[in-house]
Amino acid sequence: MREQLSAVLAESGESGRPRLTAQEVAALPVPESYRAAVLLREETEMFAGMSSADKDPRKSLHVQEVPTPELGPGEALVAVMASSVNYNTVWSSTFEPVPTFAFLERYGRTSPLAGRHDLPYHVIGSDLAGVVLRTGPGVNAWKPGDEVVAHCLSVELESPDGHDDTLLDPEQRIWGFETNFGGLAELALVKSNQLMPKPGHLTWEEAAAPGLVNSTAYRQLVSRNGAGMKVGDNVLIWGASGGLGSYATQLALVGGATPICVVSSEQKAEICRRMGAEAIIDRSAEDYRFWKDEHTQDPKEWRRFGSRIRELTGGEDVDIVFEHPGRETFGASVYAARKGGTIVTCASTSGYQHQFDNRYLWMSLKRIIGSHFANYREAWQANRLIGKGRIHPTLSRVYPLQEVGQAAYDVHRNLHHGKVGVLALAPQEGLGVRDAELRARHRHAINRFRTGTGPV
Incomplete structure (x- = not known):
């Protein structure tokens, strides 16, 4: 039945076939179980005593059948055509900073409906592009x-x-x-206020890539x-060709600012030039x-770095620093x-304990702002820019769901650039284009991050 669902949804609207009506989709049977990462x-102690760099998501991530969850009020069950890997996928799969089961236990105690989430397994993944199968009361x-597509902010709004x-x-x-x-599964359960329209000119895998990082960059910047950010600002962007920084770079350019892109290789520098x-x-x-x-920073390097920035900006310092590496x-x-x-x-991908010389903060009236994902309005606005073709996906490679561990490993070891996608129910790349x-x-622009074969 799952294969039938995949085929029907994948072919709907393709090759001149009419898309399924709401009644036809509602008539499709919902499977009792589905494949999920x-x-x-x-296994939460499997990496005990190991350094972060040595932890291997390919060992902790499993693709297996799980029961389809009960649909509650205000929720939607979505057939996932494609998803993508984010850094929280890496944190989850390496059980850092704490195993995510602690989050599920805490959530499960809040209500009987939330108790569904407290299970001996955790279906992870914070992006999707797909088709609504069912909606709750x-x-x-x-x-x-x-x-x-879905953004990843889940809220109760009782406060x-x-x-x-x-x-x-x-x-x-x-x-x-x-x-x-x-x-990162064939089905997903979301709150209805996480849903946004899929951009019609993108494939399933391309549409699944921007959600978390594009929304995060939009709120942050x-x-x-x-x-x-305003027109004319100089914006220093760490990891400017990565999953998060690539959207910050695009937003800066579209918004009339000047991005100063920090990268770690000539290949990644070339990607920034292509943007x-x-x-x-x-x-x-x-x-x-x-x-x-390990314990001592080098202010001489800060000054050398600042001088290099001013060489690139005509003598100006940056108005905004787009931070996410953290400690380093x-x-x-x-x-x-x-x-x-x-x-x-x-974020703090290189460590949560930040150190800085406070004299450069207080005496120069600088501000540090914490930013965490985006609210629904911000996520919607970020997705709207994608839908209008102003901001583009940064998808570089796509794996089948069965190889999700390798996809997470690539991100963990920084073997990627842009975003790494994962096919779920979509049988192949290139499907889902409506415009x-x-x-x-x-x-x-859609294909400028691609490193291998893929749709054009």
């Missing part, structure tokens, strides 16, 4: 057959704090990381809740070493920002 509670904006900015909801969670039934960036620092080639040893770079980031500038951070005319206008 899972972590097992019994109280869902009016979406119906079976709708082609959607007044969340009604100003949903990121302030005390029960805010990241779907597929702090909740179960995520997107563009939103008034983040740095509030339209001109100011690029290859930190490996220029051998920046911000730490003398944070001292340099605080130093490099201009007087009155902003360092906005959304061929818009695609033709942006074909080059």
